[in-house]
Amino acid sequence: MPEHRDEVFRALADPNRRRILDLLAERGTLTVSQLAAEFPDLVASGISKHLMGLRAAGLVAATRRGRQQLYHLEPEALADALAPWLAKYEPYWSAALERLRSLAESGPPERPQAP
Amino acid sequence: MPEHRDEVFRALADPNRRRILDLLAERGTLTVSQLAAEFPDLVASGISKHLMGLRAAGLVAATRRGRQQLYHLEPEALADALAPWLAKYEPYWSAALERLRSLAESGPPERPQAP
């Protein structure tokens, strides 16, 4: 069986999948149709497959509402997989870290939520 | 042509490639043979191909020394590709960020260097 971190990195390898994550990060919660609307050159089942990949990696989760699925980020999975790995490169990160720190110190933004 | 960030994420998708990066992060500078020694179940040309992938993504670079190539990390590429992307998830990162921040505040370790 594949290591969990491996699944996360593989999931992040595809630009469409990263865009799905970005959309969920921006807008909080989206249905499959709402997501699909953002990918004009992809058919519905394609989106679905990507969502399954992200779900397998634990990066997103969904709850049913009627006949739609409400997808949302599962940010702990992302953090848990990436942070320890990124930490190994900490000696090389001073500049980028500074940027992240100043972001953090300016006060964490609200977690976005769909209306 | 593929976007640079895409190349970086694709390069990171393979566990062997990530391990190469880890080794370079730990030990600073390594020849291809030294790297190959860490991958008993990979043949030399396999390592070479991975190194070319990492080089194409700008994540590593090499300098010749006689007939060997001294590979080292190119950490700015990693930071430049990942930091802006990670920043988008900053609202979700408080816990992981705290860990990184405390690491940073405990004083950045020396950048490792090969003898």
Place this chain on the structure above:
DNA sequence: CAAATACATTACCCAATGGTAAAGTGTTCG
């Protein structure tokens, strides 16, 4: 200079991936 060393490149193979179209499942609406 010839042989050996240290890699890189090429040619090739198989498995995995991303994509589509079509069929399947559960839910709601008329």
Place this chain on the structure above:
DNA sequence: CGAACACTTTACCATTGGGTAATGTATTTG
């Protein structure tokens, strides 16, 4: 209840990716 809706699953296809073996190219050494 039947039709439409919102997805998911399956079947299938073309391309890519990771792997090896073989060949090529500098560089060093005997």
